[in-house]
Amino acid sequence: MFVDECVIKAAAGDGGRGCISFRREKFEPWGGPNGGDGGRGGDVVLLGDDNTNNLVDYRYTPQRKGERGEHGLGSDQVGRDGKDCVMRMPLGTLVTDEETGKVVAEVVENGQRIVLLKGGNGGWGNTHFKSSVSRAPKRANPGQEGGSGRYRLVLKSIADVGLVGFPNAGKSTLTKSITRARPKTASYPFTTLQPQIGVVEFPDELHGSKRLLLADIPGLIEGANENRGLGHRFLRHIERCALLVTIVDMSGLDGRDPRSDYEHLLRELELYDPALLEKPRLVAANKMDLAESKAHLTKFKRKHKVDIASFSCLTGDGVEKFKKELLKRVTAFRKSEIESQNVSV
Numbered sequence: 472m473f474v475d476e477c478v479i480k481a482a483a484g485d486g487g488r489g490c491i492s493f494r495r496e497k498f499e500p501w502g503g504p505n506g507g508d509g510g511r512g513g514d515v516v517l518l519g520d521d522n523t524n525n526l527v528d529y530r531y532t533p534q535r536k537g538e539r540g541e542h543g544l545g546s547d548q549v550g551r552d553g554k555d556c557v558m559r560m561p562l563g564t565l566v567t568d569e570e571t572g573k574v575v576a577e578v579v580e581n582g583q584r585i586v587l588l589k590g591g592n593g594g595w596g597n598t599h600f601k602s603s604v605s606r607a608p609k610r611a612n613p614g615q616e617g618g619s620g621r622y623r624l625v626l627k628s629i630a631d632v633g634l635v636g637f638p639n640a641g642k643s644t645l646t647k648s649i650t651r652a653r654p655k656t657a658s659y660p661f662t663t664l665q666p667q668i669g670v671v672e673f674p675d676e677l678h679g680s681k682r683l684l685l686a687d688i689p690g691l692i693e694g695a696n697e698n699r700g701l702g703h704r705f706l707r708h709i710e711r712c713a714l715l716v717t718i719v720d721m722s723g724l725d726g727r728d729p730r731s732d733y734e735h736l737l738r739e740l741e742l743y744d745p746a747l748l749e750k751p752r753l754v755a756a757n758k759m760d761l762a763e764s765k766a767h768l769t770k771f772k773r774k775h776k777v778d779i780a781s782f783s784c785l786t787g788d789g790v791e792k793f794k795k796e797l798l799k800r801v802t803a804f805r806k807s808e809i810e811s812q813n814v815s816v
Contacts, residue, residue, distance in 0.1 A: 474525050474526045474527040474529075474530045475525060475626040475628075475708070476526070476623070476625050477526050477529050477533065477623075477624050478621065478622070478623050478624070479529050479534070479624060480533060480534045480619075480622075481536070481558075481587060481588055481621075481622060482515070482536045482588065482617055482620075483513065483515050483536075483537040483556075483589055483617030483619065484511075484513040484536065484537035484538045484539045484540060484553035484554075484590045484591065484617045485540065485591045485614050485615070485616050486509050486510070486511055486512050486539075486540045486592045486593040486613075486616075486617075487508075487510045487511075487512075487540035487541045487543060488509045488542045488543065488593075488594050488612075489506060489507070489509050489542075489543045489593065489594035489595045489596040489599075489612045490506035490508075490509075490542060490545060490596045490597070491504075491609055491611045492506040492507075492544070492545030492546070492597065493506075501607075503598075503601060504596070504597040504601050505546055505547045506543055506544075506545060506547075506611055507544050507545070507549045507550065507596045507598070508543045508549045508550065508594065508595055508596050508599075509541065509543045509549075509550045509593030509594045510540030510541040510542075510550030510552040510553060510593045511540045511552045511592055512539055512540045512591040512592075512614065512615075512617040513537030513538040513552070513590045513617075514556070514589055514617075515535060515556045515558065515586070515587045516555050516556065516557045516558065516585065516586055517558050517560050517564075517566065517578055517583075517584070517585040517586075517587050518557050518558065518584055519560055519579070519580050519581050519582055520560060520561065521562055521581040523560065525561060535556050536556055537554070537555055537590050538553030538554040538556070539553050539614075540553045540590070540591070540593045541553075543593065543596045547596070547598060550593055552593075555590075558587075562578060562579055562581065562629045563578070563579065563629040563711060564577070564624055564625070564626050565624070565626075566578075566622050566624055567622065567623045568620060568621075569621040569622060570621065575587070588618035590617045591614050591617040592615045593614050593615075594611060594613045594614045594615070595611060595612045596611050625707070626708075627708060627710050627711055628708040628711065628712075629684070629711050630668060630684040630685060630708075630712050631684050631685065631801045632671075632683055632685045632686065632713070632714045632716055632797055632801065633688060633708070633709035633714070634646065634685060634687050634716050634718060634755075635709060635715060635716070635717055635736060635740075636717060636718035636719065636720075636732075636736065637720075637736070639720065639725065640718045640720045640757060641718060641784050642718055643687055644784040645687075645718065645755070645757065646667055646685060646687040648784050649790060649794050650669025650670055650671050650672075667686070667687040668686055669685045670683070670685075671683040671685050671798075673794070681798060683798060685797075686708055686712065688709060706740075706743045709740075709747065712750065713751070713805065714752070714797065714800050714801050715740075715750050715751070716753050716754075716755050716797070717733060717736050717737075717752060717753075718755040719732055719733055719755065719756055719771075720757055720758055721756040721757060721758055721759060721764040721768050722758040722761040722763050724761070724763065729756075729771050730774050733771070733775060751800055752777070752778075753778050753779075753780060753796065753797075754771075754775070754777050754778065754780070755779075755782070756768055756779055756781040757782065757784055758783060759782060759783045760783035760785055760788065768781060
Protein backbone atom coordinates (compact mmCIF):
# COMPACT_ATOMS: atom_id res chain seq x y z
CA MET A 472 0.00 0.00 0.00
CA PHE A 473 1.32 3.43 -0.93
CA VAL A 474 0.71 6.26 1.55
CA ASP A 475 1.95 9.75 0.70
CA GLU A 476 0.22 11.80 3.41
CA CYS A 477 -0.58 11.26 7.10
CA VAL A 478 -0.74 12.99 10.47
CA ILE A 479 1.38 11.91 13.43
CA LYS A 480 1.71 12.83 17.09
CA ALA A 481 5.29 12.97 18.31
CA ALA A 482 6.81 13.63 21.71
CA ALA A 483 10.43 13.72 22.84
CA GLY A 484 11.37 11.97 26.07
CA ASP A 485 11.19 13.74 29.42
CA GLY A 486 14.37 14.22 31.41
CA GLY A 487 14.95 11.97 34.42
CA ARG A 488 14.54 13.28 37.99
CA GLY A 489 17.53 14.35 40.02
CA CYS A 490 18.24 12.23 43.07
CA ILE A 491 18.23 13.21 46.76
CA SER A 492 20.86 11.09 48.48
CA PHE A 493 23.53 11.42 51.19
CA ARG A 494 26.77 9.66 51.90
CA ARG A 495 26.35 6.99 54.58
CA GLU A 496 29.77 5.38 54.80
CA LYS A 497 31.02 4.04 58.08
CA PHE A 498 32.63 6.70 60.24
CA GLU A 499 31.00 9.40 58.05
CA PRO A 500 27.74 10.04 59.90
CA TRP A 501 27.44 13.51 58.45
CA GLY A 502 28.36 12.70 54.89
CA GLY A 503 27.36 15.29 52.33
CA PRO A 504 24.86 15.03 49.45
CA ASN A 505 25.66 12.67 46.59
CA GLY A 506 22.50 12.57 44.53
CA GLY A 507 23.16 12.20 40.79
CA ASP A 508 21.54 14.09 37.93
CA GLY A 509 18.77 12.64 35.81
CA GLY A 510 19.49 11.56 32.25
CA ARG A 511 18.40 13.57 29.23
CA GLY A 512 15.25 12.53 27.34
CA GLY A 513 15.55 11.09 23.84
CA ASP A 514 15.01 13.36 20.82
CA VAL A 515 12.59 12.75 17.97
CA VAL A 516 14.79 12.56 14.88
CA LEU A 517 13.95 12.48 11.17
CA LEU A 518 16.39 10.43 9.10
CA GLY A 519 16.43 10.55 5.30
CA ASP A 520 16.40 7.02 3.90
CA ASP A 521 16.41 6.25 0.18
CA ASN A 522 15.31 2.67 0.94
CA THR A 523 11.98 4.02 2.24
CA ASN A 524 9.54 5.09 -0.47
CA ASN A 525 6.30 5.93 1.35
CA LEU A 526 4.70 6.80 4.70
CA VAL A 527 2.68 3.64 5.30
CA ASP A 528 4.42 2.91 8.64
CA TYR A 529 3.20 6.21 10.06
CA ARG A 530 -0.40 5.75 8.87
CA TYR A 531 -0.91 2.78 11.19
CA THR A 532 1.42 3.76 14.04
CA PRO A 533 1.00 7.55 14.16
CA GLN A 534 2.25 8.08 17.73
CA ARG A 535 6.01 8.29 18.21
CA LYS A 536 7.87 9.05 21.43
CA GLY A 537 11.48 9.35 22.57
CA GLU A 538 12.55 7.41 25.65
CA ARG A 539 12.51 9.11 29.04
CA GLY A 540 15.87 9.73 30.68
CA GLU A 541 16.79 7.53 33.63
CA HIS A 542 16.42 9.07 37.09
CA GLY A 543 19.58 10.01 38.95
CA LEU A 544 20.96 7.64 41.59
CA GLY A 545 22.95 7.89 44.77
CA SER A 546 26.75 7.91 44.87
CA ASP A 547 26.72 10.69 42.25
CA GLN A 548 25.47 8.32 39.56
CA VAL A 549 24.02 10.18 36.58
CA GLY A 550 20.98 8.61 34.94
CA ARG A 551 21.30 7.15 31.45
CA ASP A 552 20.09 9.33 28.58
CA GLY A 553 16.91 8.16 26.85
CA LYS A 554 17.12 6.63 23.38
CA ASP A 555 16.20 8.82 20.45
CA CYS A 556 13.08 8.02 18.44
CA VAL A 557 14.46 7.80 14.91
CA MET A 558 11.85 8.11 12.16
CA ARG A 559 13.08 6.98 8.74
CA MET A 560 11.62 9.23 6.07
CA PRO A 561 11.41 8.82 2.29
CA LEU A 562 13.27 11.52 0.42
CA GLY A 563 10.98 14.39 -0.49
CA THR A 564 8.99 14.47 2.76
CA LEU A 565 7.64 17.80 4.00
CA VAL A 566 6.81 18.09 7.70
CA THR A 567 4.24 20.72 8.66
CA ASP A 568 3.16 21.76 12.15
CA GLU A 569 -0.59 21.12 12.28
CA GLU A 570 -1.17 23.92 14.80
CA THR A 571 0.67 26.72 12.99
CA GLY A 572 0.61 25.43 9.41
CA LYS A 573 4.34 26.17 9.16
CA VAL A 574 6.76 23.83 7.35
CA VAL A 575 9.27 22.81 10.02
CA ALA A 576 11.40 20.31 8.12
CA GLU A 577 12.10 18.96 4.64
CA VAL A 578 13.92 15.68 4.07
CA VAL A 579 15.72 15.67 0.72
CA GLU A 580 19.01 13.76 1.16
CA ASN A 581 19.89 10.20 2.12
CA GLY A 582 21.34 10.18 5.63
CA GLN A 583 20.06 13.69 6.38
CA ARG A 584 19.37 13.94 10.12
CA ILE A 585 16.92 16.52 11.48
CA VAL A 586 16.02 16.88 15.16
CA LEU A 587 12.29 17.52 15.09
CA LEU A 588 11.78 17.61 18.88
CA LYS A 589 14.40 17.89 21.61
CA GLY A 590 14.30 15.74 24.70
CA GLY A 591 14.03 17.37 28.11
CA ASN A 592 17.14 17.96 30.20
CA GLY A 593 17.63 15.80 33.27
CA GLY A 594 17.02 17.33 36.69
CA TRP A 595 19.87 18.21 39.03
CA GLY A 596 20.58 15.98 41.99
CA ASN A 597 20.91 17.50 45.47
CA THR A 598 24.71 17.70 45.10
CA HIS A 599 24.20 20.90 43.06
CA PHE A 600 22.36 22.61 45.94
CA LYS A 601 25.04 22.21 48.58
CA SER A 602 26.30 25.51 49.96
CA SER A 603 27.90 26.94 53.07
CA VAL A 604 24.41 27.64 54.39
CA SER A 605 22.79 24.36 53.35
CA ARG A 606 25.18 21.49 53.98
CA ALA A 607 22.55 18.78 53.56
CA PRO A 608 20.05 19.98 50.95
CA LYS A 609 16.94 17.87 50.52
CA ARG A 610 16.20 19.32 47.16
CA ALA A 611 16.48 18.03 43.60
CA ASN A 612 15.02 19.14 40.28
CA PRO A 613 12.49 17.15 38.29
CA GLY A 614 13.43 16.49 34.69
CA GLN A 615 12.22 18.89 32.03
CA GLU A 616 9.43 17.79 29.71
CA GLY A 617 10.37 16.92 26.15
CA GLY A 618 8.86 18.81 23.24
CA SER A 619 5.71 17.49 21.60
CA GLY A 620 3.50 18.31 18.63
CA ARG A 621 1.17 17.14 15.92
CA TYR A 622 2.60 17.07 12.41
CA ARG A 623 1.43 16.42 8.88
CA LEU A 624 3.80 14.41 6.70
CA VAL A 625 3.47 14.97 2.96
CA LEU A 626 5.60 13.09 0.45
CA LYS A 627 6.57 14.78 -2.80
CA SER A 628 8.50 12.16 -4.71
CA ILE A 629 12.07 12.91 -5.70
CA ALA A 630 12.57 11.36 -9.13
CA ASP A 631 14.61 12.28 -12.17
CA VAL A 632 11.71 11.79 -14.57
CA GLY A 633 8.02 12.43 -14.01
CA LEU A 634 5.71 10.54 -16.37
CA VAL A 635 2.34 12.26 -16.86
CA GLY A 636 -0.59 11.62 -19.16
CA PHE A 637 -4.28 10.92 -19.38
CA PRO A 638 -5.66 7.52 -18.31
CA ASN A 639 -4.87 4.66 -20.71
CA ALA A 640 -2.08 6.59 -22.45
CA GLY A 641 0.34 3.73 -21.64
CA LYS A 642 2.27 5.13 -18.64
CA SER A 643 2.22 1.92 -16.63
CA THR A 644 3.09 -0.23 -19.64
CA LEU A 645 6.05 2.00 -20.40
CA THR A 646 7.17 1.89 -16.77
CA LYS A 647 7.13 -1.93 -16.86
CA SER A 648 9.08 -1.88 -20.14
CA ILE A 649 12.00 0.24 -18.96
CA THR A 650 12.13 -0.38 -15.17
CA ARG A 651 11.66 -3.23 -12.73
CA ALA A 652 8.57 -1.61 -11.22
CA ARG A 653 5.44 -3.64 -11.79
CA PRO A 654 2.40 -1.35 -11.76
CA LYS A 655 -0.95 -2.88 -12.60
CA THR A 656 -1.91 -2.59 -16.27
CA ALA A 657 -5.35 -3.06 -17.85
CA SER A 658 -7.51 -1.72 -20.64
CA TYR A 659 -9.67 0.44 -18.38
CA PRO A 660 -8.94 3.96 -17.06
CA PHE A 661 -7.38 4.62 -13.64
CA THR A 662 -5.67 1.26 -13.39
CA THR A 663 -2.88 3.03 -11.51
CA LEU A 664 -4.17 4.64 -8.31
CA GLN A 665 -0.88 5.58 -6.71
CA PRO A 666 2.54 6.82 -7.88
CA GLN A 667 5.03 4.12 -8.84
CA ILE A 668 8.77 4.76 -8.58
CA GLY A 669 10.92 2.66 -10.90
CA VAL A 670 14.64 2.56 -11.59
CA VAL A 671 15.84 2.83 -15.20
CA GLU A 672 19.18 1.01 -15.44
CA PHE A 673 21.94 1.87 -17.93
CA PRO A 674 24.64 -0.85 -17.69
CA ASP A 675 28.09 0.32 -18.73
CA GLU A 676 31.08 -1.84 -17.80
CA LEU A 677 33.58 0.74 -19.05
CA HIS A 678 32.32 3.94 -17.41
CA GLY A 679 30.18 2.45 -14.64
CA SER A 680 26.45 1.83 -14.64
CA LYS A 681 24.02 4.72 -14.38
CA ARG A 682 20.45 4.86 -13.19
CA LEU A 683 17.46 7.18 -13.27
CA LEU A 684 14.41 7.25 -11.02
CA LEU A 685 11.14 7.42 -12.93
CA ALA A 686 7.82 8.33 -11.29
CA ASP A 687 4.74 6.89 -12.98
CA ILE A 688 1.94 9.20 -11.84
CA PRO A 689 -1.74 8.15 -11.79
CA GLY A 690 -3.72 9.28 -14.83
CA LEU A 691 -4.55 12.96 -14.96
CA ILE A 692 -8.06 14.19 -15.64
CA GLU A 693 -9.35 17.62 -16.56
CA GLY A 694 -9.85 19.66 -13.40
CA ALA A 695 -6.99 17.99 -11.50
CA ASN A 696 -5.70 21.45 -10.54
CA GLU A 697 -9.01 21.89 -8.65
CA ASN A 698 -8.31 18.64 -6.79
CA ARG A 699 -10.65 16.54 -8.93
CA GLY A 700 -9.82 12.89 -9.34
CA LEU A 701 -6.50 12.32 -7.60
CA GLY A 702 -5.89 16.05 -7.98
CA HIS A 703 -3.18 17.51 -5.82
CA ARG A 704 -2.11 14.07 -4.62
CA PHE A 705 -0.98 13.43 -8.19
CA LEU A 706 0.41 16.83 -9.09
CA ARG A 707 2.67 17.30 -6.07
CA HIS A 708 4.71 14.23 -7.06
CA ILE A 709 6.13 15.93 -10.15
CA GLU A 710 7.28 19.18 -8.54
CA ARG A 711 10.83 17.92 -7.94
CA CYS A 712 11.38 16.00 -11.18
CA ALA A 713 14.24 17.11 -13.43
CA LEU A 714 12.37 16.14 -16.61
CA LEU A 715 8.64 15.96 -17.35
CA VAL A 716 7.62 13.37 -19.92
CA THR A 717 4.09 13.87 -21.24
CA ILE A 718 2.97 10.59 -22.75
CA VAL A 719 0.32 10.83 -25.47
CA ASP A 720 -1.72 8.04 -27.06
CA MET A 721 -0.96 8.94 -30.66
CA SER A 722 -3.48 6.42 -32.09
CA GLY A 723 -6.55 8.36 -30.94
CA LEU A 724 -8.58 5.13 -30.97
CA ASP A 725 -10.70 6.13 -27.97
CA GLY A 726 -12.02 9.12 -29.85
CA ARG A 727 -9.40 11.42 -28.32
CA ASP A 728 -7.36 13.94 -30.25
CA PRO A 729 -3.64 13.70 -29.30
CA ARG A 730 -3.21 17.42 -29.93
CA SER A 731 -6.05 18.35 -27.56
CA ASP A 732 -4.82 15.86 -24.94
CA TYR A 733 -1.42 17.51 -24.91
CA GLU A 734 -2.91 20.99 -24.60
CA HIS A 735 -5.15 19.91 -21.72
CA LEU A 736 -2.19 18.31 -19.93
CA LEU A 737 -0.17 21.51 -20.13
CA ARG A 738 -3.18 23.52 -19.01
CA GLU A 739 -3.65 21.42 -15.88
CA LEU A 740 0.04 21.69 -15.01
CA GLU A 741 0.02 25.45 -15.51
CA LEU A 742 -3.09 25.99 -13.36
CA TYR A 743 -1.56 23.95 -10.54
CA ASP A 744 1.87 25.58 -10.68
CA PRO A 745 3.18 27.67 -13.62
CA ALA A 746 6.74 26.74 -12.62
CA LEU A 747 6.10 23.19 -13.85
CA LEU A 748 6.04 24.41 -17.45
CA GLU A 749 9.54 25.84 -17.00
CA LYS A 750 10.94 22.37 -16.46
CA PRO A 751 12.51 20.50 -19.39
CA ARG A 752 9.80 18.54 -21.20
CA LEU A 753 9.67 15.69 -23.68
CA VAL A 754 6.62 14.38 -25.49
CA ALA A 755 6.42 10.57 -25.60
CA ALA A 756 4.31 9.46 -28.58
CA ASN A 757 3.07 5.98 -27.73
CA LYS A 758 1.24 3.25 -29.74
CA MET A 759 3.14 3.99 -32.95
CA ASP A 760 2.60 0.38 -34.06
CA LEU A 761 -0.98 1.28 -35.04
CA ALA A 762 -1.71 2.54 -38.56
CA GLU A 763 -3.59 5.64 -37.39
CA SER A 764 -0.69 6.88 -35.29
CA LYS A 765 1.56 8.11 -38.12
CA ALA A 766 -1.09 10.47 -39.49
CA HIS A 767 -1.84 11.80 -36.02
CA LEU A 768 1.86 12.30 -35.33
CA THR A 769 2.27 14.37 -38.51
CA LYS A 770 -0.64 16.63 -37.47
CA PHE A 771 0.77 16.85 -33.93
CA LYS A 772 4.18 18.02 -35.17
CA ARG A 773 2.55 20.69 -37.35
CA LYS A 774 0.70 22.18 -34.40
CA HIS A 775 3.20 21.71 -31.56
CA LYS A 776 6.87 22.54 -32.10
CA VAL A 777 8.19 20.35 -29.31
CA ASP A 778 10.71 17.55 -28.85
CA ILE A 779 9.06 14.20 -29.51
CA ALA A 780 10.21 10.63 -28.90
CA SER A 781 8.02 8.07 -30.68
CA PHE A 782 7.81 4.37 -29.83
CA SER A 783 5.51 1.43 -29.21
CA CYS A 784 5.35 -0.13 -25.76
CA LEU A 785 3.62 -3.16 -27.29
CA THR A 786 6.32 -4.06 -29.83
CA GLY A 787 9.26 -2.35 -28.07
CA ASP A 788 10.25 -0.38 -31.19
CA GLY A 789 11.93 2.88 -30.19
CA VAL A 790 11.88 2.17 -26.46
CA GLU A 791 15.67 1.79 -26.09
CA LYS A 792 16.21 5.02 -28.02
CA PHE A 793 13.72 6.71 -25.71
CA LYS A 794 15.65 5.49 -22.65
CA LYS A 795 18.89 6.96 -23.98
CA GLU A 796 17.13 10.26 -24.62
CA LEU A 797 15.98 10.34 -20.99
CA LEU A 798 19.54 9.81 -19.75
CA LYS A 799 20.91 12.46 -22.08
CA ARG A 800 18.39 15.11 -20.99
CA VAL A 801 18.53 14.42 -17.26
CA THR A 802 22.35 14.40 -17.31
CA ALA A 803 22.38 17.77 -19.10
CA PHE A 804 19.91 19.21 -16.61
CA ARG A 805 21.86 18.01 -13.56
CA LYS A 806 25.08 19.39 -15.05
CA SER A 807 23.48 22.81 -15.62
CA GLU A 808 22.20 22.77 -12.02
CA ILE A 809 25.71 22.20 -10.67
CA GLU A 810 27.18 24.92 -12.90
CA SER A 811 24.56 27.46 -11.82
CA GLN A 812 25.22 26.65 -8.15
CA ASN A 813 28.97 27.14 -8.63
CA VAL A 814 28.38 30.50 -10.32
CA SER A 815 26.12 31.73 -7.50
CA VAL A 816 28.71 30.69 -4.90
